[in-house]
Amino acid sequence: MATNRRALLKGMAAAGAVVASGVTTAEARARKRAPADAIGMLYDATLCIGCKTCVVACKQANGLPPDTSRGDGLWDAPDDLNSKTKNIIKLYKGEGRQSFMKAQCMHCVDPSCINACMMGSLEKREYGVVTWHGERCTGCRYCGVACPYGIPTYEYDKAFPAVVKCEMCAQRKDKPFKPACCEICPVKAVIFGTYADLLVEAKRRLAEHPDRYEPKVFGETDGGGTQVLYLSAAGIPFDKLGLPDLGPEPVPQLQQSIQHGIYQGFIAPAALFAVLAGVIWRNRKAAARGEGVDS
Amino acid sequence: MSAHAKAQPVGGPIWTRGFRLITALFAVSAVLMIWRWIVGLGAATDLSDGYPWGLWIAFDVVTGTALGCGGYAMAFLVYIFNKGRYHPLVRPAVLTSALGYTMAALAINLDVGRPLYIYLIPIRPSWWNLNSALLEVALCVMSYVAVLWIELSPAFFERWEAGPEGFLKKLSATFHPIVKKLMVPLLAVGILLPTMHQSSLGSLMLLAGKKLHGLWHTPLLPLLFLISCVGMGYAVVAFEGTLAARVFHRHRETSMLASLGKVTGAVVMGWAVLRLLDIVLRGKVGLLFSFDMYGFFFWLEVALSIVGALMLLSGSRHTEAGQFVASMLIVSSGVLYRIDTYLVAYNPGPNWSYFPTVPEQLITLGIVAFEIMLYVVLVKTFPILSGGTSARAAK
Numbered sequence: 001m002a003t004n005r006r007a008l009l010k011g012m013a014a015a016g017a018v019v020a021s022g023v024t025t026a027e028a029r030a031r032k033r034a035p036a037d038a039i040g041m042l043y044d045a046t047l048c049i050g051c052k053t054c055v056v057a058c059k060q061a062n063g064l065p066p067d068t069s070r071g072d073g074l075w076d077a078p079d080d081l082n083s084k085t086k087n088i089i090k091l092y093k094g095e096g097r098q099s100f101m102k103a104q105c106m107h108c109v110d111p112s113c114i115n116a117c118m119m120g121s122l123e124k125r126e127y128g129v130v131t132w133h134g135e136r137c138t139g140c141r142y143c144g145v146a147c148p149y150g151i152p153t154y155e156y157d158k159a160f161p162a163v164v165k166c167e168m169c170a171q172r173k174d175k176p177f178k179p180a181c182c183e184i185c186p187v188k189a190v191i192f193g194t195y196a197d198l199l200v201e202a203k204r205r206l207a208e209h210p211d212r213y214e215p216k217v218f219g220e221t222d223g224g225g226t227q228v229l230y231l232s233a234a235g236i237p238f239d240k241l242g243l244p245d246l247g248p249e250p251v252p253q254l255q256q257s258i259q260h261g262i263y264q265g266f267i268a269p270a271a272l273f274a275v276l277a278g279v280i281w282r283n284r285k286a287a288a289r290g291e292g293v294d295s
Numbered sequence: 296m297s298a299h300a301k302a303q304p305v306g307g308p309i310w311t312r313g314f315r316l317i318t319a320l321f322a323v324s325a326v327l328m329i330w331r332w333i334v335g336l337g338a339a340t341d342l343s344d345g346y347p348w349g350l351w352i353a354f355d356v357v358t359g360t361a362l363g364c365g366g367y368a369m370a371f372l373v374y375i376f377n378k379g380r381y382h383p384l385v386r387p388a389v390l391t392s393a394l395g396y397t398m399a400a401l402a403i404n405l406d407v408g409r410p411l412y413i414y415l416i417p418i419r420p421s422w423w424n425l426n427s428a429l430l431e432v433a434l435c436v437m438s439y440v441a442v443l444w445i446e447l448s449p450a451f452f453e454r455w456e457a458g459p460e461g462f463l464k465k466l467s468a469t470f471h472p473i474v475k476k477l478m479v480p481l482l483a484v485g486i487l488l489p490t491m492h493q494s495s496l497g498s499l500m501l502l503a504g505k506k507l508h509g510l511w512h513t514p515l516l517p518l519l520f521l522i523s524c525v526g527m528g529y530a531v532v533a534f535e536g537t538l539a540a541r542v543f544h545r546h547r548e549t550s551m552l553a554s555l556g557k558v559t560g561a562v563v564m565g566w567a568v569l570r571l572l573d574i575v576l577r578g579k580v581g582l583l584f585s586f587d588m589y590g591f592f593f594w595l596e597v598a599l600s601i602v603g604a605l606m607l608l609s610g611s612r613h614t615e616a617g618q619f620v621a622s623m624l625i626v627s628s629g630v631l632y633r634i635d636t637y638l639v640a641y642n643p644g645p646n647w648s649y650f651p652t653v654p655e656q657l658i659t660l661g662i663v664a665f666e667i668m669l670y671v672v673l674v675k676t677f678p679i680l681s682g683g684t685s686a687r688a689a690k
């Protein structure tokens with residue numbers, strides 16, 4: 001029996017070493033960067049007047065029905081992002097100050113939702129825009145569990161539901177990839193542009209009016225970066241607006257390092273299989289000879 | 296291996312009063328399952344965009360497969376550590392695993408919104424997102440369900456070979472030798488797959504990031520899930536051993552389960568120690584003494600497993616009652632750990648809440664009822680349990 005156990009332990013150590021080396025190499029999992037032609041939006045909370053025109057425009061451009069579930073049923077008044085609402089204006093109120101807040105998909109640089117999705121139903125398409133493809137979606141809703149901003153919504157009221165989220169107006173027939181919300185905003189509180197330009201613009205505003213803003217462009221690095229950028233009024237930290245403090249690490253980084261470490265090239269599982277099969281085979285042979293049934 | 300008690304069908308009538316009761320429960324849930332398909336998840340469950348996963352994922356799938364780890368844990372002991380004397384416990388363990396995993400697969404079909412698309416997974420490898428931990432779980436679980444039933448198939452073949460001429464006998468004559476030949480790779484795959492997906496069930500929640508409470512969100516999630524499922528696997532074997540012995544009036548493998556208890560106790564204790572150590576090393580000790588709901592559930596998990604493990608490491612493991620109580624504590628701790636990780640410690644924000652609706656609960660109960668029905672029919676018809684009243688199991 002001693003030989004068997006030694007063989008097993010050796011094999012396991014070998015498999016372990018493979019895993020360990022995998023983990024260390026995977027820790028250097030390359031940081032994702034926004035593609036060169038990435039587009040995005042910049043929302044400046046100090047400019048927004050809360051008129052919600054963008055909410056209406058978004059519904060029109062996306063052909064979304066009104067959400068009349070609140071009140072007397074006469075109002076399109078969604079209480080949050082939902083399967084009928086890809087874009088919403090919220091209001092933060094606290095200590096004598098208030099701020100509007102626009103919520104929609106952030107089009108993360110390294111999106112959690114994409115890492116989650118089994119068949120690549122969620123995908124980073126041209127310009128770095130994150131879109132959903134129904135022909136691959138199982139409706140598992142792991143994307144909803146994974147997204148740190150609570151963005152993907154689901155048609156819970158349907159027997160055959162779809163996942164609904166802002167796709168940067170990618171599917172707009174007349175003007176694909178031209179955000180209707182940015183087009184319509186009467187005070188240019190939310191603007192559209194290339195990611196690089198928007199970042200420059202956001203920083204320019206910060207430098208010009210340091211007293212007016214929180215000293216940070218949300219999305220430059222947060223959670224690995226987002227293609228939708230935010231500026232908030234001085235004294236109103238971003239987490240009050242519903243943008244969690246994620247740190248610079250991409251949300252999928254930890255899971256991916258571990259999974260890639262274990263499954264890199266499928267070496268560790270294959271090694272483990274070989275060891276297991278070998279040990280079982282020897283044990284059974286020994287048992288058939290009537291020895292080593294027990295040890 | 297000649298010393299092993301031969302597995303035999305339990306026999307006896309199937310349509311007993313208890314069985315009728317369970318069938319009724321299943322019938323109710325079957326109606327609800329159909330209804331769920333007509334009205335959608337929103338009307339049937341309390342799921343929402345805040346809580347996309349609820350009872351069915353947390354209990355039926357994640358916990359159900361862990362409860363189905365008896366086959367995995369026993370295979371490790373018997374075929375890898377070569378403890379042949381536990382052999383009589385393997386077949387019943389594989390049966391409960393096969394049932395547990397099959398029911399989990401059924402629950403997945405109920406939970407996902409677009410189940411037909413699941414069946415694209417095995418046939419469209421070009422679409423696979425190899426970064427997705429859920430893809431790994433899906434592929435592993437699908438294959439493992441098949442592996443378990445094949446591992447169990449000799450129990451069917453043995454019975455059919457002894458039966459009358461006909462299709463089943465011919466089927467057995469063809470496939471029994473093939474299965475026998477394939478047993479070694481099959482057993483190896485049968486150990487590899489749960490190692491992979493039970494740990495991945497932990498990895499899944501790594502992606503929940505800050506939404507998962509700090510006492511649960513740790514890089515060790517995959518390892519903790521893996522160790523915990525092994526402990527649960529052994530505990531379920533003991534638990535089932537006791538119940539089967541009682542219900543079917545069979546000889547109970549008390550002394551065998553006692554030595555198994557030592558292994559279980561060590562594994563479970565290891566889990567509890569690792570869990571605490573992880574909190575200390577990550578500098579989250581403060582959370583342990585915050586005296587909130589999270590702290591309470593954390594301590595409950597750890598306490599249940601430590602008490603269970605201590606019982607099995609002490610003299611109590613030699614008595615039937617001791618084994619039973621200890622395995623109950625360990626199973627509860629494992630169930631709680633999973634429910635906590637997927638629901639209780641998952642916090643998507645202040646405006647969301649979740650509590651399973653009555654239909655959700657009834658469907659879960661119905662699935663368990665179905666599992667019991669199949670278990671009863673199978674052990675009464677096929678040679679799965681050993682230790683029949685006449686044949687005393689070898690020590």
Ligand code: SF4
Nearest residue numbers: 105106108111113147
């Ligand atoms: S905000 Fe959420 S849904 Fe949008 S890309 Fe990021 S992870 Fe995906």
Ligand code: SF4
Nearest residue numbers: 117137138140141143
């Ligand atoms: S619900 Fe659909 S889009 Fe979301 S992760 Fe599951 S398969 Fe992907």
Ligand code: SF4
Nearest residue numbers: 058087166169179181
């Ligand atoms: S980009 Fe288009 S889909 Fe997204 S919020 Fe704006 S209008 Fe709506």
